[in-house]
Amino acid sequence: MSARPDLPRFPDSLPAEWCRELDAELSSGSNVLAWLEVDLDESLGFARTRIVLCDGELLSRRAGTMQWQRWPLHAELQLGHFDHAGVGTLELSDRQGRLSVWRYTLEQNLAVLRLIKAFESRQQLLATGAAPAVESGDICPKCKAPLPPDETECPICTRVEQTPPSTWTLLRLWRFGKPYQGQLLAGFLLMLGSTAATLVPPYLTMPLMDDILIPFQNGQQIDAGLVGIYLAALLGAALLSWALGWAKTYILALVSERIAADLRTATFEHLLQLSLEYFGGKRTGDLMARIGSETDRLSVFLSLHLLDFITDVLMIVLTAIILFSINPWLALVTLLPLPLIAWLIHLVRDRLRTGFEKIDRVWGEVTNVLADTIPGIRVVKAFAQESREARRFRDANHHNLVINDRLNKTWSLFTPTVSLLTEIGLLVVWAFGIWLVSKSQITVGVLTAFLAYIGRFYTRLDSMSRIVSVTQKAAAGAKRIFDILDHVSTVPEPVRPVHLANVTGAMELREVGFRYGSRSVIRDLSLQIRPGEMIGLVGHSGSGKSTLVNLICRFYDVTDGSIRIDGIDLRSIPVAEFRRHIGLVLQEPFLFFGSVAENIAYGKPDATRDEIVAAARAAHAHEFILRLPQGYDSLVGERGQGLSGGERQRVSIARALLIDPRLLILDEATSSVDTETEKEIQRALDNLVAGRTTIAIAHRLSTLRKADRLVVMDRGRIVEIGSHDELMASEGHYYRLYQAQQRHAEELLLEGAAA
Amino acid sequence: MSDFELSRNSFGRLVLKAADGRVHEGVVAVRAFPIAAPDEGISLVGSEGHELVWIARLDDLPDDMRRLVGEELAQREFVPVIERLVAVSTFATPSYWRVTTDHGETEFILRGEEDIRRIGHGKLLIGDSHGMQYLVPDLYALDGHSRKLLDRFL
Ligand SMILES: Nc1ncnc2c1ncn2[C@@H]1O[C@H](COP(=O)(O)OP(=O)(O)O)[C@@H](O)[C@H]1O
Numbered sequence: 086m087s088a089r090p091d092l093p094r095f096p097d098s099l100p101a102e103w104c105r106e107l108d109a110e111l112s113s114g115s116n117v118l119a120w121l122e123v124d125l126d127e128s129l130g131f132a133r134t135r136i137v138l139c140d141g142e143l144l145s146r147r148a149g150t151m152q153w154q155r156w157p158l159h160a161e162l163q164l165g166h167f168d169h170a171g172v173g174t175l176e177l178s179d180r181q182g183r184l185s186v187w188r189y190t191l192e193q194n195l196a197v198l199r200l201i202k203a204f205e206s207r208q209q210l211l212a213t214g215a216a217p218a219v220e221s222g223d224i225c226p227k228c229k230a231p232l233p234p235d236e237t238e239c240p241i242c243t244r245v246e247q248t249p250p251s252t253w254t255l256l257r258l259w260r261f262g263k264p265y266q267g268q269l270l271a272g273f274l275l276m277l278g279s280t281a282a283t284l285v286p287p288y289l290t291m292p293l294m295d296d297i298l299i300p301f302q303n304g305q306q307i308d309a310g311l312v313g314i315y316l317a318a319l320l321g322a323a324l325l326s327w328a329l330g331w332a333k334t335y336i337l338a339l340v341s342e343r344i345a346a347d348l349r350t351a352t353f354e355h356l357l358q359l360s361l362e363y364f365g366g367k368r369t370g371d372l373m374a375r376i377g378s379e380t381d382r383l384s385v386f387l388s389l390h391l392l393d394f395i396t397d398v399l400m401i402v403l404t405a406i407i408l409f410s411i412n413p414w415l416a417l418v419t420l421l422p423l424p425l426i427a428w429l430i431h432l433v434r435d436r437l438r439t440g441f442e443k444i445d446r447v448w449g450e451v452t453n454v455l456a457d458t459i460p461g462i463r464v465v466k467a468f469a470q471e472s473r474e475a476r477r478f479r480d481a482n483h484h485n486l487v488i489n490d491r492l493n494k495t496w497s498l499f500t501p502t503v504s505l506l507t508e509i510g511l512l513v514v515w516a517f518g519i520w521l522v523s524k525s526q527i528t529v530g531v532l533t534a535f536l537a538y539i540g541r542f543y544t545r546l547d548s549m550s551r552i553v554s555v556t557q558k559a560a561a562g563a564k565r566i567f568d569i570l571d572h573v574s575t576v577p578e579p580v581r582p583v584h585l586a587n588v589t590g591a592m593e594l595r596e597v598g599f600r601y602g603s604r605s606v607i608r609d610l611s612l613q614i615r616p617g618e619m620i621g622l623v624g625h626s627g628s629g630k631s632t633l634v635n636l637i638c639r640f641y642d643v644t645d646g647s648i649r650i651d652g653i654d655l656r657s658i659p660v661a662e663f664r665r666h667i668g669l670v671l672q673e674p675f676l677f678f679g680s681v682a683e684n685i686a687y688g689k690p691d692a693t694r695d696e697i698v699a700a701a702r703a704a705h706a707h708e709f710i711l712r713l714p715q716g717y718d719s720l721v722g723e724r725g726q727g728l729s730g731g732e733r734q735r736v737s738i739a740r741a742l743l744i745d746p747r748l749l750i751l752d753e754a755t756s757s758v759d760t761e762t763e764k765e766i767q768r769a770l771d772n773l774v775a776g777r778t779t780i781a782i783a784h785r786l787s788t789l790r791k792a793d794r795l796v797v798m799d800r801g802r803i804v805e806i807g808s809h810d811e812l813m814a815s816e817g818h819y820y821r822l823y824q825a826q827q828r829h830a831e832e833l834l835l836e837g838a839a840a
Numbered sequence: 841m842s843d844f845e846l847s848r849n850s851f852g853r854l855v856l857k858a859a860d861g862r863v864h865e866g867v868v869a870v871r872a873f874p875i876a877a878p879d880e881g882i883s884l885v886g887s888e889g890h891e892l893v894w895i896a897r898l899d900d901l902p903d904d905m906r907r908l909v910g911e912e913l914a915q916r917e918f919v920p921v922i923e924r925l926v927a928v929s930t931f932a933t934p935s936y937w938r939v940t941t942d943h944g945e946t947e948f949i950l951r952g953e954e955d956i957r958r959i960g961h962g963k964l965l966i967g968d969s970h971g972m973q974y975l976v977p978d979l980y981a982l983d984g985h986s987r988k989l990l991d992r993f994l
């Protein structure tokens with residue numbers, strides 16, 4: 086039967102339960118155009134409210150009520166939204182006032198935008214009688230990009246949801262062990278051999294007792310030849326076990342070091358791929374600890390503890406086999422305490438693991454104090470806060486102690502308990518063994534062999550119990566490393582990358598919105614930049630200029646809208662490929678530890694000396710570099726110590742010049758230097774800007790004379806665009822900014838004259 | 841005693857009539873110390889982003905204005921107080937948390953341990969993957985089950 090046209094029609098995605106409910110509500114022939122369930126109620130409780138848009142009306146049913154509220158659509162109806170601190174608000178109003186409010190968490194932002202879009206196109210249809218431009222039908226409501234045909238979700242905006250990593254973290258190390266399979270197998274076989282060899286001597290105590298010592302006690306002669314053979318066998322077994330043990334330890338230690346090194350490299354490489362957002366949320370000390378000491382701890386675990394443990398397990402299994410083959414009953418009694426010990430180990434395990442994870446975090450805290458204080462030592466000393474930092478360190482250390490103490494309480498009880506169980510186990514074997522000997526079930530030799538075996542056996546159990554703690558430590562470490570490795574960059578590499586052929590440098594920002602967390606910093610910003618154009622970005626501090634630059638460099642990804650270069654969405658270009666076309670000069674230039682020449686050539690390591698000198702000349706850095714004691718080979722420190730602010734800045738300009746970028750970004754490049762140096766830098770910049778698309782942020786408006794257009798920003802929005810003269814004439818935001826600076830400059834001048 | 845008047849218009853926006861007789865629509869109230877001292881230092885900010893009125897203490901306002909400001913604050917700052925952790929999907933992060941709050945039961949994703957911020961003795965602020973904040977006013981006052989779960993992340 087075909088669908089009857091007079092029934093309401095629902096989108097496929099609408100849950101069946103809604104359809105049933107709406108069936109009764111909607112008039113026949115009415116279609117559901119968009120729907121949504123917001124997750125907060127008016128007083129911000131977590132409760133679900135349904136909103137449905139259909140042809141002629143908007144409906145909503147609040148959680149806990151059965152009544153649908155309805156608002157017939159008419160031309161004056163408006164649906165607006167805004168958000169603050171993680172809560173979005175959707176408002177329906179007409180000319181007289183607000184009709185209804187809905188609230189939602191930002192998780193539903195996309196769905197809300199969809200609803201608003203559907204609402205607006207419906208309104209337009211009602212007003213003009215014509216559907217809005219074709220485009221709107223398949224545009225992603227979030228990034229405004231046209232959707233690929235046959236897809237309802239934008240491939241750029243819908244990203245993989247984060248999945249928690251599994252707890253079997255240590256097994257995941259296998260990924261790093263795989264390349265060394267061969268060596269690992271060889272090591273394992275050697276281990277098997279050496280362990281088997283160590284089990285020979287206790288076995289020989291049996292014939293030594295029964296065939297030699299006991300007959301001697303009963304008055305027989307000692308057979309020197311037989312004794313010789315047995316002793317030779319003992320020596321042979323010891324030598325064999327020594328040689329095999331050496332080979333195995335050597336091979337496996339080699340392999341485990343390599344695994345740890347691979348892990349370290351992989352982690353660091355992955356870390357470098359992560360977005361600035363990740364680094365913003367992490368602390369240096371913590372990351373350093375993870376990559377440095379955690380990987381080292383893992384290496385020790387693999388080469389020492391895990392190895393010992395596997396040897397022990399092998400030994401126990403082999404011993405058990407031997408014991409059972411000699412006398413099953415005695416073997417059973419001997420092995421009885423084993424499950425008990427295993428249970429004990431399991432019991433303590435959980436406590437220890439959480440304890441060790443905690444210690445790791447606290448340890449990170451201790452390193453963090455160091456990482457905060459040492460780079461900031463000038464501030465610490467300037468404000469005479471040494472004692473406060475010392476106290477912070479002491480507190481962190483104390484916290485460490487407290488947690489360790491708590492853990493040690495459990496831990497210290499553990500080992501003696503295992504020893505006690507060992508003694509009790511031995512006691513049982515003695516008792517049962519003597520009874521068996523008295524019944525002539527076994528010989529004295531067998532009992533001696535058993536005691537010799539389990540003497541070792543139990544000491545191994547004792548050391549095995551230690552594996553619990555080291556495994557937990559290693560697992561905690563591995564987890565912290567895999568936390569990094571599992572972290573997906575928030576500026577992900579595109580699935581289907583588009584490559585840039587020849588970049589002209591045309592940029593387009595389309596309804597861009599951006600949030601740091603829940604804080605909205607850029608709102609609905611659109612801008613077209615022609616190839617080779619110079620844009621001056623001005624506005625109060627905090628108006629979002631640097632943030633915009635971060636978005637253009639793709640240090641962060643936009644929350645809404647899209648940014649395109651030559652018509653291609655930035656998110657579909659491989660990150661590194663895109664960044665090659667960007668030259669960035671920041672207010673606080675960062676120089677790496679190395680020579681001046683190396684720093685200039687940072688973005689192009691294969692640059693020739695001539696290129697470096699040419700870049701330095703163009704950046705007006707050449708002369709001051711020559712004045713340094715070792716010229717271009719002078720070492721500059723970690724934070725460029727030894728160079729002044731202006732000098733560092735010119736080195737970083739040379740760095741940007743050298744890579745010859747199509748797109749140049751200057752973020753307050755001259756703000757931290759005096760006017761004289763600024764002129765010097767300005768001349769350097771003029772060289773840099775020529776022929777490139779440039780976005781320049783400057784605190785001093787006078788430095789933007791050369792800009793083709795000035796873009797004035799205020800609280801995340803563009804408020805004015807135009808040339809200096811136009812903007813001055815319109816007496817708006819820019820005019821006020823400029824006036825304020827002029828006054829300030831005059832005051833300075835007067836002060837200077839007075840002094 | 842106050843030299844300004846507050847009211848709410850039909851669009852639900854706060855309207856301020858300042859001492860100089862000027863009328864500002866769409867005024868928002870912001871707490872200066874939302875965590876350390878929520879009832880001290882409240883600023884009424886105009887739609888331009890400039891401060892119009894500084895209220896040293898909420899208690900200083902007459903009742904009806906205090907109610908208006910209170911309402912405005914309540915809808916601007918949404919920090920549900922976690923009363924109980926029902927379950928967490930895993931002790932590694934990211935981890936899905938189901939919690940009971942003073943605003944009802946909800947679920948969220950904790951992206952990393954560093955999103956749990958200690959703010960004083962036993963007081964925690966937990967940020968979820970969408971930037972929403974949840975408050976644990978006193979870790980030690982939680983029930984044993986919740987504390988045990990939470991402890992694994994601290
Ligand atoms: N990493 C960040 N996390 C949260 N907020 C930030 C971050 N960086 C900047 N902001 C905020 O974003 C706003 C815009 O900052 P920014 O773009 O640096 O301004 P501008 O460069 O115009 O001075 C400011 O209010 C600032 O506090």
Ligand SMILES: [Mg+2]
Nearest residue numbers: 630631752753
């Ligand atoms: Mg800035």
